[in-house]
Amino acid sequence: MIDSLHPPVPPAPAIDYHDPVTLAAIDWFAALRNRLCAAFEGQEDLYDSPQPAGRFEFKPWLRTEEDGSAGGGGVIAIMRGRVFAKVGVNISTVYGRFSPEFAAQIPGAESDPRFFAAGISLVAHPLSPKVPIAHFNTRLVRTSRSWFGGGGDLTPIFALADDTADFHNAFKSACDSHNPDYYPKFKKWCDDYFYIKHRQEARGVGGIFFDYLNNGDESRDLEFVKSVGEAFLQIYPEIIARHRDQDWTAEDVKKQTLKRSRYVEFNLLYDRGTAFGLKTGGNVEAILMSLPPMAGWE
C-alpha cells in the first residue's frame, strides 16, 4: 500500500553526507513517513462514511542548483480523504550553496555557503472542525556546523484540556527520556515561535520546537529526534480518533475556516521553513503543502 520511495541521493559535490548518522537520519525520515502515512490511512479506513477512504499519492521531485547541477530532491506524499481534507507528509534531501544574503543568516554558512539538509515535514488539515490541525517536522542540517531541529504543534479549532495535556505529555516523555532540560526549553520555544505577532495570538495550543541541537554526539541527537517522531506518531492519531466520529455544524466550519486563515498568515509571514524553502529554490508544492484546502478571511 505504501511504497518506500526515498528522495534521490546522488553524491553531493559539496558536503560529504555518506557518514553513518546522515544515512541513518535519511532512512529514519523515510521509514517514519511510511508509518505516519499508514496511520493516517488507517484513520481513513476507520471512519464510517459513504465517501471512499483516502489514500496517499506520492510525487517525487528533483532540485537543481542555479548553475544546473543536482541539488537533491524529495517526495511529496499527499492525501485528500474523508477524515483529512488535506494532509501532506514530505521527505527531502537537499544540498548546494546558499545565496550570499541567505548564507549570512545561517549558522556556519557565513564564510562557506555550502549546505546539506534532510528532513520530514507534515501538516494535517482534517475535514472536521472537531479534529485539530497538526504540524510536525524534524530535520538534519549541515553547513560548516551541523544540527538537528524540529518539533510538533497542535492547532485545535475547539481546544480541549485533555487533548492539549496528552499532546504535551507525549512530547514531555520523549524529551525527559533524553534530557530533563529539553521539555521546558522546547515547550517555551514552541510558544514563542508559533505566535502570530500582528494578531497577538498563539497559532494553537503549542507543543515543542527546537533548533541548532548538537550535543557533540550526533547518534544520540538522532535518537532524540526519533523519540520526538515516535511521540507524534503515537499521540496525534489518538487525538484524531477521539473526535473523528463527532458531528459538526456550519457554525463550526466557519470557525475552522477562520482558524485556517490564521494558519496561512503564520506560514507565509513568519515561518522560517517556508522562507528557507522558497529562498533555496525548493519545490513550491512541497513548501506550500502546509496551506489549507480552504481558508477564509472575514
Place this chain on the structure above:
Amino acid sequence: MIDSLHPPVPPAPAIDYHDPVTLAAIDWFAALRNRLCAAFEGQEDLYDSPQPAGRFEFKPWLRTEEDGSAGGGGVIAIMRGRVFAKVGVNISTVYGRFSPEFAAQIPGAESDPRFFAAGISLVAHPLSPKVPIAHFNTRLVRTSRSWFGGGGDLTPIFALADDTADFHNAFKSACDSHNPDYYPKFKKWCDDYFYIKHRQEARGVGGIFFDYLNNGDESRDLEFVKSVGEAFLQIYPEIIARHRDQDWTAEDVKKQTLKRSRYVEFNLLYDRGTAFGLKTGGNVEAILMSLPPMAGWE
C-alpha cells in the same frame, strides 16, 4: 447613504503636514473613497438577486506610537454584498517614527525616522468568478523626502482581451495627459511588481504601479494622482457591469478559489504595503482587508 468620515488628523508633532498639498491630498482621498463606495453600492443595486443589496460599513480606527503618543488613524469602509463577496476601501493618515531597521529601508528616513503617510487603498473580491478582482491605491508619503505612489491592477479569473485592453487604456489616458513617459514606465513597473516569483506567474493582467513620484511640483503630482483615481473609478465599475449578470458554475468557483489563494500568497509574501503596515503598527484589519473571504490551496 455615504457619510464623509475623515481619518482623524490631530496635529503631527513630527512633520508638519498643514501645507495646502497635504490637506488637498487628504481631502481627495476621502472624496474619492465616497465616490468609489457609491459606485460599488450602485452595482449592488443594479444586480437582480433575492439577496438584499450590500451597503458599506464604516469603522474608524486610531493609531498610537509605541510611546503611546497619537499616530493618526484611518477609516475602514467594508461591504459584503451580493455582487461583492468582500470589498474594502480604506483611507488613512498616519505619522510617527519608523523603527531603526525599517527606517534604513525607506528613502529619506535613513537619518531621520519621522514619517507621514496618507492614502486610499482598495481591494474588491467579487462573489462571481466572472467578475475580476481589482486593487487600487494612491498615497502621499513624507520623510525628509516626499513622494506620491500608487496604482491599480486587475486580476480576472477568466481574462478577456477587451477588459484587459480597456483597463490598461483607462490608465494610459490618465498617464498620457500628464507625461508621455509615465504609461510605459508604470505599466512595466506593475508587471514587475505584481509577479509571484515562486509560482513564476503574474498576479493578474496588470495595470500601473508607480512610487517615489516627485517632479518638484507637488500640486501637479497630486493632479496626476487624481487622474489615476478617476481612471479607476471610471473603468472598474464598467468592467463589473459587463460580467455582473453572467451565470457561473461550480467549476468556475474552484478556479476563483485557487486564484484567490495566489492573491493571498502575493500579499503576505511580497506586498510592500502589507509589510509597511504590519511593521509600522498599522491597523491589522485595514492592512489584511485585501485578503479574500475564501481561498483554497489544492
